[in-house]
Amino acid sequence: MTQQTSGEMRIEKDSLGEIAVPAGHLWGAQTQRSIECFPIGTARFVWRRPVIRAFGILKKSAAIANGELGQLPADKVAMIVKAAQSVIDGDVDEEFPLVVFQTGSGTQSNMNANEVIANLAIRNAGGKLGSKTPINPNDDVNRGQSSNDTFPTAMHIAIVEEISRDLFPAVTQLRDTFERKGRQFDDVVMVGRTHLQDATPVTLQQVFSGWVAQLDEALAAITATLPALYALAIGGTAVGTGINAHPRFGDVTAAKIAAETGHAFISAPNKFAALSAHDAVANTSGAIRTLAGALMKIANDVRWYACGPRAGFNEITIPENEPGSSIMPGKINPTQCEALTMVAVQVFGNDAAVAFAGSQGNFQLNVFKPVMLHNVLESTMLISDACRAFDTFCAKGIEPNRAKIETNLKNSLMLVTALNPHIGYEKSAKIALLAHKEGSSLKEAALNLGFVTEQEFDAWVIPADMTHPLPE
Template structure:
């Protein structure tokens, strides 16, 4: 049987499981918001502890928080930062649009753990009170969006950028290795002039490098925190300079360049920086979808399709067709890409729904932002390890497609004119001849001229 203790808040007494560190307001939220199965993002727990630690240190420096209280709060925050007490944050995503209950969950856990360390009973709010001490100089309206920014920055630096950089580097390695494999290009899904497989893959690597630049630039806005604005941006119930001092502490604790926002009213009334960053995640997803889809297309077959790339045979592809190899890593990455695009739509709708001095769609927005980052990281790592690293060119098939393509005739156009070159292509297609046979039969070029001009390798580097 579960044992309970009584805790109280401004509305009265609430029964809380006796072995849990949360308090009355968290328990009320658990009782009132039984919506879905998703908890508030785990990626927000450590940043919230960092923020509470930085705020306690700033309040102590301002002379508004006693040393013993500050030290207890800092000690508990360090425990949370070290990964302890993770199961004490049980709230679902779908709570108040401000995130108030999650902020209070953090406040209550810290206060109750301080009580334990001080030898006091849980729920006594001695010697640390969740509102008066842990939440001192703060409102959910400024600390929750600050933690939203912090968690996005931390996850981007810790996971997203390294994963993206590794995938880009591995595609670059393939591009360099395949730079001399001449193949037929394709536009409108039809044969076009030649390029090398390396040139093709260099484009994929460059797309991801450009995403790295975009994300790095987009982080510039996300570094700015509205902490210190409290309820509506005026900074009521704070000491002078509190926000700046707390943010400086956060920057030092994380090693990341967090700074105060230029205008707190803008940052608390809207979340445009996060909407913009979500758009950058969507752009990355669009790039990944194009890269993966191209690889799937080039590998289709292996005998009845293009078949120019050989996929690693990771698993049986069919429950009924023996020997089938399917582009399953492509399918996983493209599904993730579409999910990230949809997540961005939710972030955009949340961002546009703020009213006056506060946006009440914060949990929705941060859930989708962090969900996108996590999915992108996992999918890029899987795609790199299980597909890109084992991908090989089918040189024989590439050569066969190249030599049979009619679009090599493009190189003849400057010498004999567009219409004469077109007549060679049409004649070759109708008769089944090669371009050379057709050109000589039509008498539009000599054999020597044809051999000098019709060199696919030169077509890939016409200015060398």
């Protein structure tokens, strides 16, 4: 949303005085000041739905907790809860216009939520927007809170929900496709490759199983970071001491958030770390970056195996989704692989930003919170989208080119490895080197050197038998 400079305005007040706010909007003075003072870039939390939802959940839970703890009367609790529910449900997303690059504590985003919920409650009550009556954004919606503990709380809620809601299902969907493809092609024996050179045979199922295992391990690593994200800063208020909050406010609010989301959120045992360091976010970002590395490897494998169609390996075929060249007719490129690898590169960069930002806590506060949240959510969103696209438009359509696989396998010099247990490494090496030098087959070279008989060669060099250990 761009700043509005025309149309009907209303006057709102904050501690710095009066400021004109677009009359039709629910945000207030502090949000408007942020719009005007931070015209920096275009990046908003526009995968912002998770962030807006997180703030709605937090403010709803805080109001209920304050009511139970005797800090807010029941009528105000009900008004705040109703307004916060509208925020949770996405009814007022257009009222959250702020960019990522604002104050490092996220104060303006916290006040944006406070102002919107307060004005929405006022409007629901038939009051005047900006009047702060009967609901005050600071004294009521923000009761027992500081931006320093609310923003990191919203960070954790948004990240946990998006990983669970979007990332895990998207990656699991791709992982399951690879597992199904592996079972489908467990009879396909192909050239293995190490150092980009021919190696001993593998099955296509074994190739797929490696990809499945990488994704399983990456998902397990991300899952292992979630307990640290369950610990919420709420209750720490300004510096971690809990000043101006009921002593049980953090615990009760965290329990309400857990009930609202279905995730095991708790009040962080040490609020000083929760405000001044965001190691949990950095660890999650690092685990997501590891997942991106696995996806980079998988996408590169797929496009190498599919390279060609006539001058490359061409051992698998992938779907032909769109023309690949504006000058070369009929050219088809591995575009889904390219998109996935570009996403991986972006995630690597995002994680570097998160890691550096996470190192910048000073005394009782880290003031790089918005950029950390922005980058983790972007990484989560990009990987989720890319995995779904790769699965739909590439992975599900992978097929083996059996003729090319058989030709490459038959011509592989590394089949000679099967002779090692029978004639030794040195003689086997001489066979491979002679075949390579003369352009002959392994069998011809072996017979020419007199190291084996034809019957022995045929009995010992069986590619399928080379895809598993020797029998006991």
